[in-house]
Amino acid sequence: MKRVLFAAVLGLGLAAPAFADLALATSKNCMSCHAVDRKVLGPSFKDIATKYKDDKGAVDTLATKIVKGGSGVWGPVPMPANNQVSEADAKKLATWVLATPR
Template sequence: MRHITLTIAGLFLSIVPAFADQVLATSKNCMACHATERKLVGPAFKDVAAKYASDKTAVDKLAIKIQKGGAGVWGPVPMPANTQVSDADAKKLAAWVLTIQ
């Protein structure tokens, strides 16, 4: 029984950070244009993660795009700047997006 309890606790602890970062993404309005699994206005986060999977500088690149916006990488609709997102939150969001499969 103790093994099952520890396994469930470990599973819960591994899910909580992912959920917390989705909460952050929602609070910063990322989810208004993005979804984890499908394209909305912007690309699906899983597609962003796949595109940048081998880029070791992806967290920094994406954090800058989160804050300053961007255009042309995913089509004609530009991503607006999100100046309300701090440097730390932008990096946390970028790191989270890169974990989505």
């Protein structure tokens, strides 16, 4: 019984950050142009995670794109700058996106 309870508590602890980052992504309006598993206006988070899976500097690259915007990587529609997103939140979002299961 103790093992089952420990596993349940551990499982909840591991799931909580994912919910927190989805909430952060929603609060920063990321979900207006992106979705976890399908293209909206921008690429899905799964596609982003796949594209950058072997890039050691991907967190910093994506965090910069989140704050400053970018263009040309995913087609002609530019990603606007998101000045309301702090560097710390941008890195948290980038880390979460890169951890999206492919």
